[in-house]
Amino acid sequence: MGSSGNTLKRLSKRCLLRLSADCHLLLHGKSFGEATLTSQRWRLCPLSSPRKLAGFKGAPPSRAFSTSSSSSKVGFLRWYLAKLESKPLITKAVTTSIIFAAADFTSQMITSESSGYDSIRTLRMAAYGLLLLGPSQHLWFNLLSKALPRRDMLTTFKKMFLGQAVYGPVSTTVFFSYNAALQGESGEEIVARLKRDLLPTLINGAMFWPLCDFVTYKFVPVHLQPLMNSTCAYIWTIYLTYMASLKKVSID
Secondary structure, three states: OHHHHHHHHHHHHHHHHHHHHHHHHHHOOOOOOHHHHHHHHHHHOOOOOHHHHHHHHOOOHHHHHHHHHHHHHHHHHHHHHHHHHHOHHHHHHHHHHHHHHHHHHHHHHHHOOOOOOOHHHHHHHHHHHHHHHHHHHHHHHHHHHHHOOOOOHHHHHHHHHHHHHHHHHHHHHHHHHHHHHHOOOOHHHHHHHHHHHHHHHHHHHHHHHHHHHHHHHHHOOHHHHHHHHHHHHHHHHHHHHHHHOOOOOOOO
């Protein structure tokens, strides 16, 4: 009985020492075959449960999938930041175009009528983001960062005020005019549309944009500010494209 007890103690001690050595190897970045490790543990710890030993074989499939997905996201983010560095204007323009197209698609799905989906309208929105809004955002945020480089509260509120008083009205006016012109409206009809839609849009924008602008100017790096602005604009553009799709004003 005493001999059996001593043997069991020796086996337990050997098992613990081996596991301790394995952990030491793992912590110091040294690798070894999983099959060898598993077989050694089975030999040293014959009474262990196979389920417990299975846990040492590596991460479960769900964790491996999660790691792969995270790596893909990190890889895409690294690629996007590299594009922002090498080709900032084009990257911001394309990003804004995609967001505007997605926002218009969403707007049509929400407010769609029996007429069905208007792909030409989505193309107009995508072209506006690519050719006008994306480049203008790039220039605007760079201009503000040079004219008002600090990030204190007073400077942030100055940038917010300029955005609401200058950039917002100008970009909204250009948007309505651009969209109406491509729909074949005359100069008088465009002016009538602006008189009807511009002021209500700016009032609603004054309730939506200040919080987005504060976060953008206060915390977001300059090269990412157009992306942040376009991301906030996704919700805003759903409303904006709806306003732009309203019937033209009769001037008779």
